[in-house]
Amino acid sequence: MVTSAPENPQNPADALPKSWDPSAVEAELYQGWVDAGYFRADPTSDKPGYSIVLPPPNVTGSLHMGHALDHTLMDALTRRKRMQGFEVLWLPGMDHAGIATQTVVEKQLAVDGKTKEDFGRELFIDKVWDWKRESGGTIQGQMRRIGDGVDWSRDRFTMDDGLSRAVQTIFKRMYDDGLIYRAERLVNWSPVLQTAISDIEVKFEEVEGELVSLRYGSLRDDEPHVIVATTRVETMLGDTAVAVHPDDERYRHLLGTTLEHPITGRQIPIIADEYVDPEFGTGAVKITPAHDPNDFEMGLRHNLPMPTIMDKSGKIADSGTRFDGMDRFEARVKIREELAEQGRVVAEKRPYLHSVGHSERSGETIEPRLSMQWWVKVDGLARAAGDAVRNGDTVIHPASQEPRWFAWIDNMHDWCISRQLWWGHRIPIWYGPDGEVACFGPDETAPEGWEQDPDVLDTWFSSGLWPFSTMGWPDNTPELEKFYPTSVLVTGYDILFFWVARMMMFGTYVAGDEVLRDRGERSGGEVSPKVPFKHLFLHGLVRDQFGKKMSKSRGNGIDPLDWVDRFGADALRFTLARGANPGSDLAVGEDHAQSSRNFANKLFNATKFALMNGAVVAELPVRAELTDADRWILDRLEQVRIDVDEAFEKFEFSKACETLYHFAWDEVCDWYLELAKVQLADNGPQAGNTKVVLGVVLDVLLRMLHPVIPFVTETLWKVLSGGESLVIASWPTAREVPADLDAARRIEDMQKLVTEIRRFRSDQGLKPSQKVAARMAEIGAADLTGQIPSVRSLARLTEPEDGFAATASVEVRLSRATVTVELDTSGTVDVGAEIARLRKDLVAAEKELAGTSGKLGNEAFLAKAPAPVVEKITARKQIAEEEIARINARLKELGQA
Structure with a gap:
């Protein structure tokens, strides 16, 4: 925990508020x-x-x-x-x-x-x-x-004058190049908005409808007929064929013949097309080319008539039947009733769950509709866009998304770019009084008397x-x-x-x-x-x-913005960036935002503590004059910089944030600040060095965090460094100093020793602030003599006095030796809790011994495993054996032999 230092009216920390708001x-x-x-x-x-x-x-x-x-x-x-x-x-x-x-x-x-x-x-x-x-x-x-x-x-x-100029320019170029054309094709039609709409504005939803099986042709079983099934009975008014698979023997005798339409009386042909699945339903499908995408393609292949039997508002029109003027859904019911009266409804399945396209904007069911529209010919354009990724001109991150890109771009259909709206870029096509058609660019003017196309361009254009x-x-x-x-x-x-x-x-x-x-x-x-x-x-x-x-x-x-109000913009940003892995969804909740707010508070408190204790941003002292703790934190800072830079370059925001979070919280706040307190307490030259190291570490840390959490870092850095703004400050660069591996080892051993002592204290129910006399054996052999003040401070241990008698001990195996910490816990130790802790540790050690022994006793494993792996497992087995012996000895001391 970061503690408060006495207030100093001249201290830079006074420029900061009491807490982060x-x-x-x-x-x-x-x-x-x-x-x-x-x-x-x-x-x-x-x-x-x-x-x-x-x-x-x-x-x-x-x-x-x-x-x-x-x-x-x-x-x-x-x-x-x-x-x-x-x-x-x-x-x-x-x-x-x-x-x-x-x-x-x-x-x-x-x-x-x-x-x-x-x-x-x-x-x-x-x-x-x-x-x-x-x-x-x-x-x-x-x-x-x-x-x-x-x-x-x-x-x-997108409708600024400059952007309008760009739209007109590229439209004319593509039109002149033959890439933009006008044609009657099937589109997604919104009867409410009365315009064609984009695929992205169509959302498919599972709805409960009906599947009706209808009989076309004779009502006598011994005379020509077929049975088809449909979820859209009303579209039968636009049927111009019935299709079967060419290899379907059931219908071979009907190919080339016609059947009378049950309502319009038109003769419609029986055609063969491989699109038809003979295993689905009866193997026969009704074809309505003007109101179904698949039927439209079939209509093109077989040169079928394509009558449009609905108007722009979705009402039946021009069908020549009594259903003209009815809404499409009303007509669906009335037509089914008439067919039922004729005896042509063979079966009905209700409710029938199926996927139906709906307008994202107005919510109504989309109607596939044959309509005269403007189109972009995409073959060559899509090929070039695909090749740009294949050739590496554009690199997709993550690469796992590339197959989706190619699957789409290599199979694109021509793009409908016209919309029957008033708001938008009006299509720059003009029609002359004698049927002339021309495209005029931004610097051209249409002749007097010519009329501009009423449609506007798709927003995506x-x-x-x-x-x-x-x-x-x-x-x-x-x-x-x-x-x-x-x-x-x-x-x-x-x-x-x-x-x-x-x-x-x-x-x-x-x-x-x-x-x-x-x-x-x-x-x-x-x-x-x-x-x-x-x-x-x-x-x-x-x-x-x-x-x-x-x-x-x-x-x-x-x-x-609710999170910004409650937790701050930094908390919102850090929550999102911390979960952002390339191509992966991220789940966020209020707990995540609160955690990010706590992180901002932690940074604020840590920096304020450092400032209150004299932290400054200055040139680092000669490395030989620094303590192990100083060299360790500087080396860790440099490794974090390397890792963060690599993550940012790969767009691995989550990795960058996690790295910074754990370094700031776990290493700077939880360890280095506590170690710094010990070093600052001597008020000598070492304290001055520590103030500089502390300032430099926070300076670099705040710089690296600034892109993601700009507000709290800006506030802290300006006070810490006296600089103008982090926005224009320089990004941290490499420090050409070899890492001190010995210092890192000693600090890691010290951390392990302190952690084990703290764990023992916790198991005994000792208060965190309660100090206990202790003697440490083999601390020199472990190469931790220089860390004794830190260990005593962080583990709340005092020097033993005359007559010291240990009542408990903790043995911690470190990299160079096993350190025994003997404590006088008389009157404070809960013997029962100590026995329970030892037994828990014994179970863990016995499990480790069994696992390592099993692997080393497996001939197949030993034959395949690399020598370093075998050596590592052998060492783990030896440590487990020593732990078991130590724990049993301690249990014996407590009368648990």
């Missing part, structure tokens, strides 16, 4: 960093560039735990690189979130009984911009609360340009020169297939662009503009403490 300092500290310009990137700097672009959160949203994890890890990377001497750009921004934003504003209008049509396109878009200005900045305030060291002067929005559009592309800018390609993209593996794939496709597509090509040539080929980022770090999902996915429906979501 994050809420009292975080906001002011952060604003100070921003005002000082620490986070502003200078593209004209001579420093090497390091850049990250923030995955743009939706303008409608607020930070959730996934965001908080993203931001913590990016902030840690950029803060460390800034300290290492890089010119760092962490570029913030937000996504216009077409569907989500338009939906929010439309809901506001609906409160007053208005729709967007009441205002018209231009006025409605003005209202969306008004909403964005008034309510869209929530997430920026939350980013400041967490401590994001972003360059706010470069904050971007503009966000896919994010790494270079935010730096001024297609213009040649200093930012592109300095910071592109970006150094690393940090994101969750769950959007690997959507946003990341699109950025990679666009990035590799524009690699031949003159601006970017010149960028590579000017760097002498050292910088490749082929990819938008050199490293792709994929972290897992944040789950609750039981490992379950956080969701509103489960009620287990955690608001990261």
